[in-house]
Amino acid sequence: xxxxxxxxxxxxxxxxxxxxxxxxxxxxxxxxxxxxxxxxxxxxxxxxxxxxxxxxxxxxxxxxxxxxxxxxxxxxxxxxxxxxxxxxxxxxxxxxxxxxxxxxxxxxxxxxxxxxxxxxxxxxxxxxxxxxxxxxxxxxxxxxxxxx
Numbered sequence: 536x537x538x539x540x541x542x543x544x545x546x547x548x549x550x551x552x553x554x555x556x557x558x559x560x561x562x563x564x565x566x567x568x569x570x571x572x573x574x575x576x577x578x579x580x581x582x583x584x585x586x587x588x589x590x591x592x593x594x595x596x597x598x599x600x601x602x603x604x605x606x607x608x609x610x611x612x613x614x615x616x617x618x619x620x621x622x623x624x625x626x627x628x629x630x631x632x633x634x635x636x637x638x639x640x641x642x643x644x645x646x647x648x649x650x651x652x653x654x655x656x657x658x659x660x661x662x663x664x665x666x667x668x669x670x671x672x673x674x675x676x677x678x679x680x681x682x683x
Contacts, residue, residue, distance in 0.1 A: 605660050606648045619647055627666035635661065636680040654681040 604620040611619065619642070626638055639657075642648045651657050658677045662668050 602663075604648075604664060606650060606657070608646050608649055611647060615647075623661075624664050627661050627664050632672055632676050633680050635666065636677070636683070640682065650682060654678045657681060 601620075603616060604623050607616045607619055623639075626635055630638070639648065639650060643650050654677060655674060658674050658681075661677075666672060
């Protein structure tokens with residue numbers, strides 16, 4: 536390489552080697568590998584990547600597109616309501632019916648949600664939030680543990 540390139544902050548490189556038989560492309564991921572290749576006189580095409588991604592924060596515009604968990608207690612602030620929404624969304628995707636019902640009962644005791652009298656309405660809302668309705672997650676199983 537005739538001019539010195541700054542490789543600081545670069546985490547991935549692509550090596551391109553053109554020969555009469557074809558093109559050989561290799562992906563180099565570590566800085567020390569790139570330095571070795573560069574010392575050997577092999578040309579590197581630098582592909583810059585983002586340093587660090589910022590944590591994903593749900594913005595108010597995005598919140599309005601997604602419908603809030605229906606049973607959030609009316610006295611809960613908006614930010615807390617969206618936090619409860621996210622917690623319930625994660626809960627229904629990763630837990631069993633028994634754990635989901637136990638957690639909902641605890642949230643009701645803390646006055647964060649209002650559980651409906653109808654178990655069917657609660658079941659439909661949890662399915663809308665992402666809970667499976669397959670084997671082990673039937674309405675019959677849900678009714679056995681709901682509000683107990």
